[in-house]
Amino acid sequence: MKKIYILFLAITTSILLLSSCNNEWEDEQYEQLVSFKAPPNTEGVNWTYVRYKADGKVTFNLPLIVSGSTPNTQDRTVRIGLDLDTLAIMNREQFGHRQELFYQLLEQNHYSMPESITIPAGQSQVNIPIEFSLADIDEVEKWVLPLQILDNPGGNYQINPHKHYKRAMLRIMPFNAYSGTYNAAQFRIILEGNASTPLTAAQQRAYVVDDETIFFYAGTRDVDYLDRKYYKVFLRFTDEQIDIQKKKLEIWSDNAANNKFEVGSEQAYYILDEDMDPTRPFLKRKYITLSLSYKFEDYTSVPGLRLQYETTGTMAMQRNLNTLIPDEDQQIQW
Template sequence: MKKIYYLFLAMAAGLCCTSCNNEWEDEQFLQMPSLKAEPNSAGVTPVYVRYDINGTKRYNLPVIFSGSTMNTHNRTVHFAVDTDTLRSLNEERYGKRNELFYQQLTSEYCTFPESIEFPAGECQTLLPIDFTLGGNNGENPLNLSDKWILPLTIVDDASYDYQANPRKHYRKALLNITPFNDYSGVYGGTKYMIYMDGNKKEPLTLNEHRAYVHDDKTIFVYAGLRDVDFLDRKLYKVFIEFTDERIDILKKKLRIYSDNDKNNKFKEIGQSYYTIEEEMDPQKPYLKHIYITLGLSYEFEDYTTIGENNRIKYLVEGTLSMQRDLNTLIPDEDQQIQW
């Protein structure tokens, strides 16, 4: 009886072994191309590009083939501008407030190939996007008071040898173009005091103020409490030019001005300055910290909130500060900065 029992077990084990295969060697999913462009809370993907009014800067967008095995065929993947998705984003986020809409970047400011070759044996390649932020021949610079988007999608067609990933944030990418220079970025504003009508007892503050690129040596911020979501923001830009003229050992002079001072009555008070300090991280020796402090003092008049006949005068003084961290092990500058 025992022999029959053991024989039965041996036969069962043999059947199990012959029915098994190495399923991990077979493709478990459908291989589909996807764009690697993870959106932030606003539904867009920030793309940082060094500002150069006269040159071309390249950004390489990763394209990935999904699946549990390596891509087995040579394929040609096609791309196009996706105006419809950008329109939907604007309508869902801002309704009818057109002044706040993201603007679509045109071919004057960027170019990319309509297709790229995806070689067999590779699961990732790059879509090169060339930015010319100065426009044609540097004569029409991009207006950085607006928010610019390059909306891309992977094109699907029955004649193509692939199926695009159906998931929205894999097939599509809303690239929010963010030019930068050595001084742009998000500054802390807890010591940046905004006084209304000379009332210095109750200053207004914002935790953060974003500084945008104007040129290689100049940034601009919005005066007082304004930010990019104010409809009248373009009327209250404060330009900050970094000079090499020293005030003392640590401080250098800033030149600040407005392009609308006839209307907003912008006026600098005293001498604005900046300091820059650098140090390597004591625990991560490859990480460089750059500390930038801006000392600003100016006044302006708000003539749009209530009306020309009911101007509100503001005094702004204090410091804005920013820490920029650089991973010196990364050769690409746009990737080196820890945004």
Template sequence: MKNIHYLFLGLVAAIGLTACNNEWEDEQYLQQASFKANVNDQGVTTTYVRFRPGGVVKYDLPILMSGSTVNKQNRIIHVGLDPDTLAILNKEQYGHREELYFRQLSEQYYNMPETAEMRAGESVTVFPIEFTLDETLDQSDKWVLPLQILEDPSYGYQANPRKYYRRAMLRLLPFNDYSGTYDASQYKCYLEGDKAKPLTVTSQRAFVVDDHTIFVYAGTRDIDFLDRKQYKIFIRFTDEIVDLQTKKLEIWTDNPNISFNTKDADGKEWVQSYSMSESMDPLKVYLKKIFISLNLHYTFKDITQIPGQKINYEVEGSLSMERKINTLIPDEDQQIEW
């Protein structure tokens, strides 16, 4: 009887072992093609591209094949434009305020293929985009290159159905050595003649014009003001020495209606200057820090805040920025810690 009992247990064990398989070797999910393009709170992917007038700058957008196992076949991933999603995004973000809409980047500023190849044994590839930027691309507009992974039964793959995986809304932000977000805690805007109650902002975004020029918006304005295009203050960085630590800035506007002025009541020119320095982080020895400080002083007239009236403002103070560069990363757009 005892032998029969052991025989029965052995038979059950054999059946159980026969039924088992290495389930971790099988695909547990669906293999779907997706962009790797993290979105911000506006639903777009911030895309930094070095401003290089007359030259081509390559940007590689990663494409992933999801799943628990490695892709086992060669695949050709098809990519196309997606203006419809961009239109929906604008409505969701800004309603009917079309002056604030994201605008689709014109074809003259980029070149891209129709497909990207993902080889067997790989689960990551890149979709190469070549940007050709110049001074004609006005950064007071919010330029976006809207992309989507195309799907067809003949393509031999599935596109991830989720919105921010199948689509990439690339918000293009060209950069030079001076552009970026500056701290504005020491930057004050006053009603002219009354410095008791300054208007302040926490930061000012500086946008690219060319290799040595940026622009900011006058006073406390930013890119989400409907009238922002009338208040661009251009800043050119020169090599003219002001003192041992600073060099001269040239500042101007392209709108004479705001009566931009850089002189005091006696007609004396205010000094516009900047300083730059760099150092290596004492703890993260691979991290280089570049410090930029701008000293600005100007007046302008607000011609749009109250229809039919002009309000005089005086702006003075400093804007400062620290740019951190990871020297271990070869690609410039990736090595800067934005």
């Protein structure tokens, strides 16, 4: 009798356990929250590369997602707006009172975007089309488009409370075939009277002027110098052949009357080359090598004193392109 009772109890327990089980993985495991997909870097911004076009607008698609372990259950019309408060706070935290270094709000004539966008039921991501027009933008300033997801009075979506998900601080970076970060370890910067101990800058960032022109800052200057706008060095890439590999570079400054800019005696040139990665056959590698020399005077660092510099050497950049991606603008692996 005791054995029969134990068997009955075991069967009853099994039935109860089976009846209490369900396919829990089919249920939503998390909250369905709306977020941007624009992770910030250590400075709090997301570098957003936009192809430069002199004669038209360029559309950048910013992903907007609904989180969760199951598909989105309803149509959600999400409102989007500027986030000027976060931009102001970020500037104060990063740069204090040095306003020349502040990130600047992208002027309204350089972009357009919808005020809201609908994520249809059954979809967990849509792209917000932002049209940029950057033909005449001055890259001396650090332009940012600060966006946020706005509250919905109707209540058909919830905003992700994480600050890096409900905001997108887009650092707008136009690019052309020659812009980007160059290795400048082989480029010497010589202060007058100190030829034996030349200076070097590990990198030089080149900014877009137009399709065939870039600029960078003279000497060791970069975007964090307050006086950077007085020391722009422009390079135009021409089709004029010097030899089978080299093509002519044109160099000038827009402030030569003050910084006494002079082009060096040797002809400046550039070399373009490319190959395919041996271990990743889908990856194309493009190489740009610049050879140039110039002189300039630093007239702003020390009041009443002009420091003369002479520069010479080479700079090089490698750009990797994923050829599996059909859109050339998206191929570049920044």
